[in-house]
Amino acid sequence: MSEKQLLKGNIAIAKAALECGCSCYFGYPITPQTEIGEYLSLEMQKRNLAYVCAESEIAAINMALGAASSGAKVMTSSSSCAVALMQEGLSYACSDELPIVLVNVMRAGPGQGYIYPSQGDYNQSTIGGGNGDYQTIVLSPCNVQEVVEMTYKSFYMAQKYRNPVILLVDGLLGQMAEPVNFINNPYEEIDNSSWRLDGAKGRPSREIHSLEPEQNKLNQHILKLSEKYRYIEQNEQDFEEYLCDDADIILTAFGTMARVAKAVCNHFREQGLKYGVFRPKTLYPFPYKRLRELSIKAKLFIDIEMNLGQMLRDIRLGVLSNAQVSFVGKPVGDWLKKEEIISAIENIAKECHASL
C-alpha cells in the first residue's frame, strides 16, 4: 500500500486506525470530526469489530475505558466542547494506565462556539481538565500525510506507555483533502498479556482501579505515574525545524499554522532576513530542550497561533530570558492569513530587523 491517495484528514485517521489494528471505536457525532465515525461504522461492521454509536461522549470515553482494559486497540474521536465531557474519563484512564487514542478535531470555542477552524484546545489537551496529577500524550500533525503517521504513532505510544494519547487535529486538517502516501504501520506490537483483563484463568485475578483508600499506596501510585511522565518527557520530545540553524528570528507554530509560518519565513528569507520555523510535533511532551538550544543563538521568537496564545506559555518556558518572545494570533475560529502575519511581524520585529 504505497500509491498516493487523495484523502480528507478525517478519513485518513479512520483508515490509519484500521490499518494498525484498531478493533474498537466508540463515538458520538460532532462537527468537524463526524466523518471518522461515519467511515468506521461500515468498515468496522464489515470486519466484525466493535463499534458503538454511544449515547454521549461521556459514555463513549467510558466504553473506551472498558474496551482498553481488554487489551484491544481502542479509539474514540470528538471535538473541543465534547472533548470537555471526556476529561473525567481521561483522568481515570491515566490513573488506570489504560491505552486509549482520542482524536480531537478542533472547533472554535469557548462553550458551543462554532465549527470554524481553530487551535483552541492546546490548553485542554496539554494541561487537561481532569482532576489530579496526570498527563496525556499530545501529538499535533500539520498535514494529512502526518495525520496518517501520527495516528499510527498514537496507537503505538498509547500501548507502549499505557496512557491515553490525544491526536490534536486542526479542524481545517480534518476537512482538508491532500495526496497521501499511505504507508504501512511501522511500529511493533506491544505485549499486554501481563495486565489485560481476560478472565482469571490459571493466574490470580487482576483489578484495575484508581480508588486507593490507603494514603501511602495512593502516593506511591501517583509517584509511579509521575516517573513515567518524566521518562516520556526525556525520551519523546519531537519537533520539526525549518531553516533554524542560522536563524536570528524563529517563528513557532503547531499544526496547520506551521505551514503558514513556513510561507512567512520564506517571505522574509527572500528579503535577506534569517528567519526559521520551529514546530513542536509533540505538544506533550513539549520540546523544551531543543527550543532552549535554539534560544541561545536566536534573538527573537514569534509565536503564531489560531488562538490568543495558549502555546505561548510553553514557548516562554523554553526560551526563558535567552531571547525576546512575541506573539501573533487571533481568537479561535479566525484563520490567520500569511499577509496578516507578515504585516503584524513587520510591526513587532521592526527594531530587530533594523539591528540585523
Place this chain on the structure above:
Amino acid sequence: MQVYSVPKSIKENSTFTFCPGCDHGVAIKLVAEVLDELNLRENAIAIASSGCSVLLYDFLDVDCIEAPHGRACAVATGVKRAHRALKNDKFVFTYQGDGDFASIGLAESMHSALRGENITAICINNTNYGMTGGQLGPTTVMGQVTATSPLGRNRQYHGFPIKTAEHIALCEGVSFCSRVALYNVKNIINAKAQIKKAFEYQQQGLGFSFVEILSTCPTNWKLSPSEAHKKIEEEISKIYPLGIFKDIKND
C-alpha cells in the same frame, strides 16, 4: 457432610468492609455463589462502581475494573464488545448502587438496556447515598428522612423517586428484569435464583439482564439490622414491589 462453605469466587482472607448487618455482604456472597455454580469465575469480568460497592475487587476473586461514578454499564459495554471483537466471549456484569445506576448513571444504564447489551447489571437499592452518609437519592421514598431531606422527602420540594426495575423492564433490549429483597432466608434464596437466571440469560446471549436488590442501610436508616429488615418487609417492598417485571422466555 459439609453442606456450606465460603464460595470459591470470594477472595481468601478477605473481609467485607461494610457496616454491621448491611445487605451488601449477602448480595456479594450470592453473586459469588452463582459465579461458582455456573463455573464463570475464570471467564468473568466484573465492573465495580462508586459508592459502597466500589471495593468489589477486594472481595470477588475475578478480574475487575472500577468504573467512574455512574458509568459501569458503559464500561461493561466496552469490555463486552472489545472481547467479542477479539473473538472471545467474556461474562461481564456490573455491581452498582441505586445512586450509581439510576441517578448519575441513568443514561448509561438505560441506553445499555435499550441497546440490549449482553451484560448483567446488579443494582443495590438502599434508598439513599450510603457511602457519603445517607443523603437523598433517586430511590429515597416519599416521607423518608435523610441527611439532605431532614423533613422527609416531599412531592413539591424534592419530587418523586424512580422505580428502577419497572423502567428497565420497558426497554426492548432487556431479557430479564426483576426486583428481589434479602430480609429473610426465603427471600435470599429467591434472590439467588433470580441472579442465577440473569447470569444464565447473558450466557445464552439473550440481552441485558437486570436484578434490583432491595437492601438495608442500617447505619444511615438509624435502625438495627433486624429492624432494617423489618422496614424492607413492611414498607419498602410495598413501594418497590418484588417480582419479575420482564422475562422474554415467559412473556
Place this chain on the structure above:
Amino acid sequence: MSYIKIDKDKCKSCYLCMETCPKNLIKKSNIIGKTGEYVVEFQDNNNQCLGCTQCAIVCPEIAITEVYR
C-alpha cells in the same frame, strides 16, 4: 451430628444469625469483636443443630464459614 464453624474475627455482631436459627443455638459470647460488641458463638450441648445453613445464608460477613450435617 450437625454443626457450624464461626470465624469470630469476621463477626460484626449484627446478630441476624441469632434471630434466624430455628433452634436458638447461636448466642452472644463474652468476646468483644471489632465493632465493640460481643461476637456470637455456637452453643449446641444437646446436638440439636439441623445443619439447615440458614445462619450461613443470612450472615452478611460470611463469618459462618462452614456447616456440616
